[in-house]
């Protein structure tokens with residue numbers, strides 16, 4: 001009986017065959033190979049069908065979306081609202097787990113875009129000068145009472161400080177005065 005040293009085309013194992021054209025070490029590998037071959041063929045057929053109907057499929061999907069627009073949007077919203085808690089928890093967990101990385105990224109980004117941000121701010125201020133001024137004025141008017149109360153308090157405080165400083169500066173003279181008054185009384 002002839003013996004051929006072979007290597008299985010499926011599992012790669014060495015085996016000895018009685019026939020020269022044997023490709024697989026056993027039925028298990030042969031069946032698997034057949035299945036794989038059919039599977040490849042089946043998939044490529046499906047793919048070809050899918051490609052051939054591309055235009056038709058897209059048109060159908062478009063028409064469906066148009067016809068069911070409201071319903072699709074409502075479903076999407078409901079899904080989004082439905083797992084709100086879950087989403088927030090997930091986002092929080094992610095932030096907590098990647099805190100360092102996120103901070104580093106934010107700071108890198110901040111550094112990298114410094115000039116850009118500055119230019120943007122300047123341009124924005126230039127373009128919206130009147131509006132910004134009006135807002136500032138409105139804010140000032142809105143807080144006028146508070147601002148003038150604060151200003152009065154600050155003025156009182158600095159007047160008190162000044163007075164205190166004068167007193168401290170005058171201390172030696174006052175001391176001298178008290179001493180000399182005492183002397184006068186003693187006499």
Ligand SMILES: [Zn+2]
Pocket residue numbers: 008009010011012013024025026029
């Ligand atoms: Zn095999």
